[in-house]
Amino acid sequence: MATNPNPKRISTAMWDRLIVPCCNLTTTVAMKDEQAGVWVRQPGSHADATWLLANRPNDYSLQGPKQRVFTPEQGRYGRAWDWGFPSAWSGDWSQIGIYSLRIKAAWETNDPRTYMLFEVLCQTPEDRQPEGYVFYPVKKFRVPDRSHETHMHIGVLTVYCNDPVAMADLFSLLSGEPLATWRARRNSLEDDMAPLLFFAKLAGNDTVHLVDNFMTNRWVTGAGFPVLKQALTSNGLGTTIWEWPNDAAHKELLGVNLDRLDDDPAPLLATLTADQLLELGLRIREGVPSLEQIRAVVDEEATSPEELAQVANPGA
Numbered sequence: 682m683a684t685n686p687n688p689k690r691i692s693t694a695m696w697d698r699l700i701v702p703c704c705n706l707t708t709t710v711a712m713k714d715e716q717a718g719v720w721v722r723q724p725g726s727h728a729d730a731t732w733l734l735a736n737r738p739n740d741y742s743l744q745g746p747k748q749r750v751f752t753p754e755q756g757r758y759g760r761a762w763d764w765g766f767p768s769a770w771s772g773d774w775s776q777i778g779i780y781s782l783r784i785k786a787a788w789e790t791n792d793p794r795t796y797m798l799f800e801v802l803c804q805t806p807e808d809r810q811p812e813g814y815v816f817y818p819v820k821k822f823r824v825p826d827r828s829h830e831t832h833m834h835i836g837v838l839t840v841y842c843n844d845p846v847a848m849a850d851l852f853s854l855l856s857g858e859p860l861a862t863w864r865a866r867r868n869s870l871e872d873d874m875a876p877l878l879f880f881a882k883l884a885g886n887d888t889v890h891l892v893d894n895f896m897t898n899r900w901v902t903g904a905g906f907p908v909l910k911q912a913l914t915s916n917g918l919g920t921t922i923w924e925w926p927n928d929a930a931h932k933e934l935l936g937v938n939l940d941r942l943d944d945d946p947a948p949l950l951a952t953l954t955a956d957q958l959l960e961l962g963l964r965i966r967e968g969v970p971s972l973e974q975i976r977a978v979v980d981e982e983a984t985s986p987e988e989l990a991q992v993a994n995p996g997a
């Protein structure tokens with residue numbers, strides 16, 4: 682793999698998961714002609730957010746919390762990659778058009794793999810005018826300058842500029858991976874590896890949050906949940922349990938911080954259809970536990986799935 686020329690200013694995630702794989706899609710062209718740059722201290726999203734916020738606080742690439750509120754690490758890196766297409770230098774837009782049309786389709790259909798994007802300036806092949814697809818903070822179309830006839834400017838949000846999962850998801854989109862394939866891959870990964878957050882809403886009058894800290898402290902998350910679920914569902918009162926990956930994207934998506942027990946996502950969740958929940962990577966598990974049952978489990982100070990199994994099946 683080609684070596685990252687500036688690891689201080691081009692994140693490892695962007696280099697390894699986006700730039701190199703994208704350049705590998707067009708193997709007949711030298712990478713130096715395709716890797717047209719990331720970090721420059723100038724207006725716009727090629728600049729690192731720390732410098733930009735200090736020097737141009739009203740810059741258009743600092744609008745909205747995902748651009749403006751960031752960790753020192755996220756603030757170090759360039760937030761846009763210019764993908765050059767030598768084939769377009771002579772007016773042949775067939776190759777830049779492949780990837781530009783994928784961005785256009787994703788923008789038009791709200792493809793979930795666009796969550797990390799700020800804007801993409803590019804060239805779809807049907808006319809000479811370049812296209813600008815803006816994703817954040819509001820979705821809109823604009824016409825960028827003529828330099829984008831020959832390169833795609835791929836701007837990501839500050840909070841994702843060093844996120845390897847986000848960069849891999851963006852590559853999935855650019856490489857033309859079918860959405861269903863990506864979703865299946867993501868789901869199986871999450872099943873195997875990702876910590877989950879759980880939230881249970883009792884059908885009656887109370888709400889119980891089961892957050893990951895609690896899970897991590899008392900159960901192995903992946904292995905413990907089926908046992909917990911069994912305990913929760915072994916009683917006759919109605920409850921719905923939602924679960925979703927415990928990652929920054931989902932916290933942001935839901936607008937809640939479940940590390941705080943008083944931050945209640947139930948009103949929002951209740952407005953979503955099953956399809957929308959699926960789209961957002963949330964899953965519903967229908968169960969029939971009671972508040973007492975849950976509290977009994979929670980208060981047991983159980984430390985292992987085996988102990989939980991005892992709670993679930995006292996006679997076993």
Ligand SMILES: [Zn+2]
Pocket residue numbers: 727761762763833834835
């Ligand atoms: Zn650019």
